[in-house]
Amino acid sequence: MPGTSKKGGHHKPSTSTVRKEKRLSEKQELDQLEERCQQPLVGTDTMQQFDELPISRKTISGLKRANFIKMTDIQRKALPLGLCGKDILGAAKTGSGKTLAFLVPMIEMLYRQKWGPMDGLGALVISPTRELAVQIFEVLRKIGREHSFSAGLIIGGKDWKIERELITKMNILVCTPGRLLQHMDQSAGFDCDNLQLLVLDEADRILDMGFKKTVNAIVENLPRHRQTMLFSATQTKSVKDLARLSLKDPEYVAVHEKSEHSTPKNLSQYYMVVPLDKKLDVMFNFIKTHLTAKGIVFLSSCKQVRFVFETFCKLHPGVPLLHLHGKQKQQKRAETYAKFAAQKAAYLFCTDIAARGLDFAAVNWVIQMDCPEDPETYIHRVGRTARYEASGQAMLMLCPSEETGMVQGLEKAKVPIQEVKLKQDAKDVKKEPIQKQMQRLCFNDPEIKYLGQKAFISYMRSVYLQKDKIIFDVNALPAEEFASSLGLPGAPKIKFVEKSKAKNAVRGNQKKPSDDEDDDEDDEKEDEELLEKSKVKTLEKRNKKEVVPEDDTPAEPSTKQTKSKIEKMFNRKNQGVLADHYTKLVDHDSDKRSRKGAAADSDEEDFLTIKRVDHDLGGEEIPEDEPLPISKRQQKMSKLEKVKNTGRGNKLLFDDEGQAHEMYELEDEASFHAKGDAQSQQKAFLEKEKVVMDRADLTDKALSKEKLREKKAKRKQREREEMMDDDYSDDEETVVTLGNPDISGFSGDDGNSDYSMDEDNGSADEETPKKRGWWQDKADAEEAKKKRKVVEVDEPQTLAEQEALALKLLGL
Numbered sequence: 001m002p003g004t005s006k007k008g009g010h011h012k013p014s015t016s017t018v019r020k021e022k023r024l025s026e027k028q029e030l031d032q033l034e035e036r037c038q039q040p041l042v043g044t045d046t047m048q049q050f051d052e053l054p055i056s057r058k059t060i061s062g063l064k065r066a067n068f069i070k071m072t073d074i075q076r077k078a079l080p081l082g083l084c085g086k087d088i089l090g091a092a093k094t095g096s097g098k099t100l101a102f103l104v105p106m107i108e109m110l111y112r113q114k115w116g117p118m119d120g121l122g123a124l125v126i127s128p129t130r131e132l133a134v135q136i137f138e139v140l141r142k143i144g145r146e147h148s149f150s151a152g153l154i155i156g157g158k159d160w161k162i163e164r165e166l167i168t169k170m171n172i173l174v175c176t177p178g179r180l181l182q183h184m185d186q187s188a189g190f191d192c193d194n195l196q197l198l199v200l201d202e203a204d205r206i207l208d209m210g211f212k213k214t215v216n217a218i219v220e221n222l223p224r225h226r227q228t229m230l231f232s233a234t235q236t237k238s239v240k241d242l243a244r245l246s247l248k249d250p251e252y253v254a255v256h257e258k259s260e261h262s263t264p265k266n267l268s269q270y271y272m273v274v275p276l277d278k279k280l281d282v283m284f285n286f287i288k289t290h291l292t293a294k295g296i297v298f299l300s301s302c303k304q305v306r307f308v309f310e311t312f313c314k315l316h317p318g319v320p321l322l323h324l325h326g327k328q329k330q331q332k333r334a335e336t337y338a339k340f341a342a343q344k345a346a347y348l349f350c351t352d353i354a355a356r357g358l359d360f361a362a363v364n365w366v367i368q369m370d371c372p373e374d375p376e377t378y379i380h381r382v383g384r385t386a387r388y389e390a391s392g393q394a395m396l397m398l399c400p401s402e403e404t405g406m407v408q409g410l411e412k413a414k415v416p417i418q419e420v421k422l423k424q425d426a427k428d429v430k431k432e433p434i435q436k437q438m439q440r441l442c443f444n445d446p447e448i449k450y451l452g453q454k455a456f457i458s459y460m461r462s463v464y465l466q467k468d469k470i471i472f473d474v475n476a477l478p479a480e481e482f483a484s485s486l487g488l489p490g491a492p493k494i495k496f497v498e499k500s501k502a503k504n505a506v507r508g509n510q511k512k513p514s515d516d517e518d519d520d521e522d523d524e525k526e527d528e529e530l531l532e533k534s535k536v537k538t539l540e541k542r543n544k545k546e547v548v549p550e551d552d553t554p555a556e557p558s559t560k561q562t563k564s565k566i567e568k569m570f571n572r573k574n575q576g577v578l579a580d581h582y583t584k585l586v587d588h589d590s591d592k593r594s595r596k597g598a599a600a601d602s603d604e605e606d607f608l609t610i611k612r613v614d615h616d617l618g619g620e621e622i623p624e625d626e627p628l629p630i631s632k633r634q635q636k637m638s639k640l641e642k643v644k645n646t647g648r649g650n651k652l653l654f655d656d657e658g659q660a661h662e663m664y665e666l667e668d669e670a671s672f673h674a675k676g677d678a679q680s681q682q683k684a685f686l687e688k689e690k691v692v693m694d695r696a697d698l699t700d701k702a703l704s705k706e707k708l709r710e711k712k713a714k715r716k717q718r719e720r721e722e723m724m725d726d727d728y729s730d731d732e733e734t735v736v737t738l739g740n741p742d743i744s745g746f747s748g749d750d751g752n753s754d755y756s757m758d759e760d761n762g763s764a765d766e767e768t769p770k771k772r773g774w775w776q777d778k779a780d781a782e783e784a785k786k787k788r789k790v791v792e793v794d795e796p797q798t799l800a801e802q803e804a805l806a807l808k809l810l811g812l
């Protein structure tokens with residue numbers, strides 16, 4: 001009988017029967033799920049496990065395999081609503097499991113709607129950072145492993161062309177706002193008209209000013225009729241925000257709102273008042289005394305992160321150090337993320353790019369070297385530890401001027417934090433191992449010094465640009481001491497500090513600037529002015545080809561005369577390099593150019609510049625009373641200038657006797673005529689030259705042939721490599737991961753689902769080796785491969801061959 005085989009008298013059902021049964025049970029399940037989801041929610045509060053909810057077997061199995069059995073509070077509250085298609089505003093503490101609270105309803109909604117390859121994009125998850133997007137995508141891969149949707153990760157930093165092609169074939173996208181909008185604008189064929197569900201993770205961040213325009217533009221491209229979910233540990237309740245997302249009667253799910261604290265209960269939080277110039281010392285000592293810990297250290301700018309990371313690495317604390325910030329290339333960021341996740345003991349220096357959502361296992365400490373801009377940022381930063389049921393510790397370093405304002409803010413935000421005192425010996429001026437070493441590093445390596453100067457400036461700028469002027473007072477900071485602590489011979493002069501001082505002097509003893517609207521406007525105007533002025537100044541400087549002097553001169557003229565010996569030596573030693581560095585230091589335009597390039601594929605740069613619009617400082621002024629030091633570079637340039645002005649040189653040829661001759665000397669007439677008449681001489685010359693030219697022509701042709709051959713070989717090699725890459729593209733963290741096992745055929749995971757296009761292919765597809773699906777690990781794929789054992793034989797020709805084949809198939 002076709003389709004059946006006989007072995008030991010046992011009847012095996014045919015493949016089509018198995019498929020029919022499977023289809024039927026799937027249909028029954030879908031009907032039941034749909035019915036349960038339509039019913040009013042009763043008793044869901046008491047449910048403990050995922051499998052008590054109307055969730056498909058496939059998802060439950062994915063959840064189980066990832067060890068998700070019991071629901072967390074936010075999941076218990078949000079899942080029933082999400083599964084019923086409600087719009088949700090979800091708020092719960094960091095590390096409480098919000099990711100599953102939106103991913104499960106998302107997968108289920110598409111499953112219940114029998115979403116297929118031809119339906120296009122069904123669900124969209126937007127994350128503020130690439131790292132968080134990757135993380136969400138990984139969870140989706142885990143729990144959705146048994147579903148057959150195609151899913152893609154769109155975060156920039158990868159091949160645009162490939163992304164553009166694949167994005168049109170995805171059912172689910174996890175992305176960062178900038179890159180998504182770019183595709184909406186530029187990728188023909190990418191449309192979201194069918195979108196059913198939109199999720200904004202870390203919604204308050206995505207909706208804040210930095211992403212405002214991008215998000216508005218994205219939302220304009222989405223259908224109004226859809227389900228929308230917003231999640232964050234610090235949720236937005238702004239009616240305006242919700243209106244622009246067109247939420248329909250959203251359910252506000254805030255599980256920890258009534259709890260006493262806004263941070264995880266297993267988190268111990270401390271703050272320490274540390275003078276600005278002692279922070280590096282304290283941090284380095286902390287690392288040295290916690291060598292077996294895993295910690296995340298937050299600083300306020302990329303430049304500080306780089307400086308502290310580079311210098312600490314050179315000081316060899318005895319534990320791996322890593323750094324993560326928005327100006328790194330995507331690949332580097334991904335590598336750092338993976339490395340830190342895998343380390344048991346390590347310290348990661350980072351900006352707020354890592355403040356939200358990142359879920360590194362077993363982080364013991366979160367240390368905030370720089371004060372966060374507000375309590376929300378504090379809550380997200382410390383939330384990188386004490387996740388789920390783990391415990392953790394957090395330390396906040398506050399400058400004396402920041403203490404009162406910040407501690408009050410934290411209290412208001414229900415953050416339980418206690419003060420620890422800095423040990424007296426750390427305050428002791430004589431004990432400054434880091435400062436001495438920093439000086440040495442800066443002295444020996446101009447790059448480090450340059451980084452130090454940039455770090456200094458960017459820190460001062462970040463404080464200056466902070467909104468909350470009660471906490472952040474740039475004039476209260478000990479600039480000179482801070483510069484010394486970085487190893488710099490003096491504080492780079494910064495104009496905005498001067499300006500701010502002057503402003504305060506005018507204000508006299510009036511109360512400190514508050515963060516009300518007017519003040520903000522004032523600040524913004526002032527920032528814009530500064531930016532414009534310094535742009536003009538930088539341009540003027542560049543036009544004049546001015547050499548910018550070494551600007552280590554302290555801000556105060558009195559200290560200018562007392563240049564230390566070390567400083568003078570340093571200046572001499574690194575004069576050339578420094579002149580170059582200083583050009584870089586004031587060349588903010590070029591900085592911006594490079595930043596522009598980076599920002600093109602760096603979303604978080606967008607938001608990091610919101611309140612911190614990158615203002616040029618314009619403060620690197622040339623002291624009028626000092627002669628300009630001339631760098632080697634400039635000396636060289638002036639030499640060139642001199643040579644230029646001396647007019648064109650003459651080319652001379654020297655004969656065997658050493659006599660100089662002009663390149664073209666006129667022959668005397670007699671010797672010219674002695675060689676024959678002019679015409680025959682011309683003919684002979686032309687013939688001779690033709691031989692030379694022909695020979696050269698031949699060599700050129702051979703050379704170009706050789707080059708063409710090489711080019712062709714290289715192209716072929718590249719094509720071969722690309723083909724190999726295509727075959728294994730889902731081995732690596734790609735921008736777009738093929739969510740479907742076979743994008744061109746769109747076959748389902750087992751080819752049996754109701755909406756699988758090739759379900760009638762019978763057993764033929766069983767014999768075709770399948771590509772590894774996006775939900776499968778390598779090991780899984782290998783296992784599946786082993787299971788699909790196929791006996792390969794040549795067509796039997798004789799009776800004996802047919803018998804042999806029959807025995808082989810019967811396993812005898």
Ligand SMILES: Nc1ncnc2c1ncn2[C@@H]1O[C@H](COP(=O)(O)OP(=O)(O)OP(=O)(O)O)[C@@H](O)[C@H]1O
Binds near residue numbers: 387
């Ligand atoms: N039901 C569950 N059972 C076991 N572990 C869970 C469960 N839900 C989530 N987790 C784990 O808890 C950790 C935190 O989850 P998740 O990253 O979703 O938190 P979050 O609320 O989004 O945090 P954040 O606000 O920082 O983004 C993760 O490691 C996740 O694997």
